[in-house]
Amino acid sequence: xxxxxxxxxxxxxxxxxxxxxxxxxxxxxxxxxxxxxxxxxxxxxxxxxxxxxxxxxxxxxxxxxxxxxxxxxxxxxxxxxxxxxxxxxxxxxxxxxxxxxxxxxxxxxxxxxxxxxxxxxxxxxxxxxxxxxxxxxxxxxxxxxxxxxxxxxxxxxxxxxxxxxxxxxxxxxxxxxxxxxxxxxxxxxxxxxxxxxxxxxxxxxxxxxxxxxxxxxxxxxxxxxxxxxxxxxxxxxxxxxxxxxxxxxxxxxxxxxxxxxxxxxxxxxxxxxxxxxxxxxxxxxxxxxxxxxxxxxxxxxxxxxxxxxxxxxxxxxxxxxxxxxxxxxxxxxxxxxxxxxxxxxxxxxxxxxxxxxxxxxxxxxxxxxxxxxxxxxxxxxxxxxxxxxxxxxxxxxxxxxxxxxxxxxx
Amino acid sequence: xxxxxxxxxxxxxxxxxxxxxxxxxxxxxxxxxxxxxxxxxxxxxxxxxxxxxxxxxxxxxxxxxxxxxxxxxxxxxxxxxxxxxxxxxxxxxxxxxxxxxxxxxxxxxxxxxxxxxxxxxxxxxxxxxxxxxxxxxxxxxxxxxxxxxxxxxxxxxxxxxxxxxxxxxxxxxxxxxxxxxxxxxxxxxxxxxxxxxxxxxxxxxxxxxxxxxxxxxxxxxxxxxxxxxxxxxxxxxxxxxxxxxxxxxxxxxxxxxxxxxxxxxxxxxxxxxxxxxxxxxxxxxxxxxxxxxxxxxxxxxxxxxxxxxxxxxxxxxxxxxxxxxxxxxxxxxxxxxxxxxxxxxxxxxxxxxxxxxxxxxxxxxxxxxxxxxxxxxxxxxxxxxxxxxxxxxxxxxxxxxxxxxxxxxxxxxxxxxxxxxxxxxxxxxxx
Numbered sequence: 001x002x003x004x005x006x007x008x009x010x011x012x013x014x015x016x017x018x019x020x021x022x023x024x025x026x027x028x029x030x031x032x033x034x035x036x037x038x039x040x041x042x043x044x045x046x047x048x049x050x051x052x053x054x055x056x057x058x059x060x061x062x063x064x065x066x067x068x069x070x071x072x073x074x075x076x077x078x079x080x081x082x083x084x085x086x087x088x089x090x091x092x093x094x095x096x097x098x099x100x101x102x103x104x105x106x107x108x109x110x111x112x113x114x115x116x117x118x119x120x121x122x123x124x125x126x127x128x129x130x131x132x133x134x135x136x137x138x139x140x141x142x143x144x145x146x147x148x149x150x151x152x153x154x155x156x157x158x159x160x161x162x163x164x165x166x167x168x169x170x171x172x173x174x175x176x177x178x179x180x181x182x183x184x185x186x187x188x189x190x191x192x193x194x195x196x197x198x199x200x201x202x203x204x205x206x207x208x209x210x211x212x213x214x215x216x217x218x219x220x221x222x223x224x225x226x227x228x229x230x231x232x233x234x235x236x237x238x239x240x241x242x243x244x245x246x247x248x249x250x251x252x253x254x255x256x257x258x259x260x261x262x263x264x265x266x267x268x269x270x271x272x273x274x275x276x277x278x279x280x281x282x283x284x285x286x287x288x289x290x291x292x293x294x295x296x297x298x299x300x301x302x303x304x305x306x307x308x309x310x311x312x313x314x315x316x317x318x319x320x321x322x323x324x325x326x327x328x329x330x331x332x333x334x335x336x337x338x339x340x341x342x343x344x345x346x347x348x349x350x351x352x353x354x355x356x357x358x359x360x361x362x363x364x365x366x367x368x369x370x371x372x373x374x375x376x377x378x379x380x381x382x383x384x385x386x387x388x389x390x391x392x393x394x395x396x397x398x399x400x401x402x403x404x405x406x407x408x409x410x
Numbered sequence: 411x412x413x414x415x416x417x418x419x420x421x422x423x424x425x426x427x428x429x430x431x432x433x434x435x436x437x438x439x440x441x442x443x444x445x446x447x448x449x450x451x452x453x454x455x456x457x458x459x460x461x462x463x464x465x466x467x468x469x470x471x472x473x474x475x476x477x478x479x480x481x482x483x484x485x486x487x488x489x490x491x492x493x494x495x496x497x498x499x500x501x502x503x504x505x506x507x508x509x510x511x512x513x514x515x516x517x518x519x520x521x522x523x524x525x526x527x528x529x530x531x532x533x534x535x536x537x538x539x540x541x542x543x544x545x546x547x548x549x550x551x552x553x554x555x556x557x558x559x560x561x562x563x564x565x566x567x568x569x570x571x572x573x574x575x576x577x578x579x580x581x582x583x584x585x586x587x588x589x590x591x592x593x594x595x596x597x598x599x600x601x602x603x604x605x606x607x608x609x610x611x612x613x614x615x616x617x618x619x620x621x622x623x624x625x626x627x628x629x630x631x632x633x634x635x636x637x638x639x640x641x642x643x644x645x646x647x648x649x650x651x652x653x654x655x656x657x658x659x660x661x662x663x664x665x666x667x668x669x670x671x672x673x674x675x676x677x678x679x680x681x682x683x684x685x686x687x688x689x690x691x692x693x694x695x696x697x698x699x700x701x702x703x704x705x706x707x708x709x710x711x712x713x714x715x716x717x718x719x720x721x722x723x724x725x726x727x728x729x730x731x732x733x734x735x736x737x738x739x740x741x742x743x744x745x746x747x748x749x750x751x752x753x754x755x756x757x758x759x760x761x762x763x764x765x766x767x768x769x770x771x772x773x774x775x776x777x778x779x780x781x782x783x784x785x786x787x788x789x790x791x792x793x794x795x796x797x798x799x800x801x802x803x804x805x806x807x808x809x810x811x812x813x814x815x816x817x818x819x820x821x822x823x824x825x826x827x828x829x830x831x832x833x834x835x836x837x838x839x840x841x
């Protein structure tokens with residue numbers, strides 16, 4: 001058996017390509033949602049607040065975010081978006097600053113005249129001089145109440161032995177280790193969103209997994225086209241750096257290059273709808289766009305990416321989407337007369353599914369949607385890795401191109 | 411000497427300072443049962459607009475419930491994802507239109523005891539104060555914070571020892587060559603769950619009187635209140651009280667009777683959803699300050715908001731009518747009466763002034779009546795009325811700039827007195 005040309009393997013590769021492509025859409029939606037809800041920035045803020053929380057002294061996390069260097073990274077518009085990323089270098093510098101500042105805030109004063117005509121008069125009381133940041137840091141540690149957080153700082157201070165750079169490095173390492181764990185928590189939190197948006201895309205684009213398999217088994221041309229595309233996509237995917245596998249823009253770039261522009265159909269897609277609303281000379285539409293932040297540059301980028309994915313899906317003629325001529329909308333205006341009973345193959349299958357629904361067909365449709373939703377929730381990297389594996393298996397099982405060619409020529 | 415323009419009543423805390431279930435201040439059972447869900451919806455701008463619209467529709471334009479929501483929305487608009495420094499700078503910007511050396515009093519609030527359940531996202535009160543000290547460092551001649559006090563936090567000398575560093579540490583203004591303490595006064599918000607006559611506060615009042623530190627207290631029936639469970643444990647039928655004189659003892663009896671009446675009416679009842687609105691009115695009642703004033707006759711206390719607009723109007727809302735049946739006192743009248751009796755008692759026009767230009771109610775007339783009245787010694791009460799805007803709680807009612815101009819227009823004769831002369835008498839900060 002020539003496994004490389006196996007019909008089953010070709011169907012699997014085609015299905016994998018479809019899910020790989022559409023799961024990019026899930027990733028784009030999640031990235032947009034996280035951007036809209038400031039999820040990444042909020043999670044970072046919560047994590048830093050948690051790390052710097054000291055019930056025996058202060059909530060240093062809030063002082064950290066109020067520091068000019070960090071607060072300056074917050075957008076000044078009505079969205080007030082806090083930073084999504086804080087480097088370990090910035091973290092250490094700001095933390096040293098906010099600890100050292102405590103000493104400054106203790107400057108004692110003395111009331112010298114309570115009844116003066118210009119109000120009460122005060123004067124400063126001398127304090128032991130602290131010139132450098134390190135001296136202030138040490139003095140501040142002394143005035144803090146004993147606490148686990150202070151113990152950590154004290155330990156860094158002792159290990160640094162009066163060297164500012166060493167103190168910074170110790171704090172940076174501490175932060176980096178913590179952030180590795182935070183990334184893990186973040187990914188765990190994203191899982192529920194993948195399932196939700198998997199359903200959004202599966203229902204929104206009417207992706208019936210069982211229908212896809214059936215069509216691919218019946219439509220050899222489509223199968224061939226998808227397998228060919230899958231091979232090219234797999235080749236492009238190899239060129240992406242490991243760190244970019246989670247990045248929807250990189251994945252999209254990998255597969256976008258596979259398609260000639262002429263193939264990308266110009267259907268009505270998100271960017272067209274937004275452009276239409278933007279072009280409307282109506283304050284009402286512009287108001288909605290503003291409220292939903294559809295006019296910010298990052299949202300525009302996500303809309304353009306979603307647009308590309310849908311364009312690619314359309315160019316491959318993947319049997320998805322909503323139409324009066326396909327299930328389930330076709331069930332509501334069943335054109336019984338168009339049901340060609342005597343036809344066979346793809347035509348017969350389509351006719352029965354779209355125009356002669358029974359309980360079994362409806363059930364299969366629902367199961368197909370659920371299968372797609374769950375499949376899409378696995379995420380784009382999963383499907384691309386799988387695609388690579390199947391394409392490699394196909395290539396391994398296939399006779400070398402040159403040998404086949406030569407034998408044909410002879 | 412030209413005295414600086416002063417706004418004695420603003421808030422600079424942000425949403426992180428408030429407890430997670432802060433929304434329970436709204437008198438709506440659904441909100442009180444599920445404050446987290448509503449809070450999530452209110453955290454976004456579109457969500458706030460939708461809920462605000464729905465509330466308007468359900469409670470009518472002038473409803474008390476809507477006013478409460480307005481305040482909360484104003485708080486979220488100004489205080490979500492923004493630092494206290496930024497909140498202050500917004501208030502300062504408006505004030506500077508009137509005087510470049512404007513002074514803004516920022517009232518901190520200790521909300522650590524507002525709820526019986528610990529909050530996960532709320533920052534500690536000490537952190538709120540640390541950030542306020544930073545604002546004072548940046549704007550020593552413009553910002554005059556008041557230290558929020560709660561009798562459940564600390565008591566007696568312990569409380570004084572805790573508060574002293576806030577009044578006895580400070581900053582030096584390089585250009586003016588003046589030294590300013592970090593904190594200029596004491597802020598009480600009794601409705602959060604304590605009585606101002608609590609003996610735990612006695613040592614602090616003594617310290618404040620000795621050091622000429624003014625006290626600002628919230629004095630309206632509506633507002634924020636204790637939102638936790640077990641209100642009965644906070645309001646005993648025979649509360650401990652600072653009582654030194656016969657007058658104080660007479661008031662003590664009157665207070666106990668009021669508590670008894672509230673218990674009989676069923677207004678003091680442990681509630682799992684923080685339904686403590688009427689019960690918390692007992693904490694901030696103007697009469698509660700008489701024992702304090704009797705014990706500390708030189709202590710300056712400002713009974714803010716003049717008792718509240720709802721108490722001033724002749725045509726009182728039905729909710730207030732119901733309360734008056736049990737507690738027959740108008741807080742506005744009581745505030746004026748106390749001002750007449752005690753020469754160290756002040757009031758301010760904050761929040762009330764947002765109703766000055768409403769034609770169907772007579773708030774302005776009553777306020778002018780108070781300004782024109784004299785105390786028992788024959789001195790004008792206008793010398794003890796202060797200008798404040800209650801920023802940012804009034805942002806939904808009127809923009810801050812409007813409040814300034816309404817005051818200037820409606821109280822022209824008293825404008826300099828209440829915005830410059832009286833605040834300096836009250837604050838006694840270096841000028």
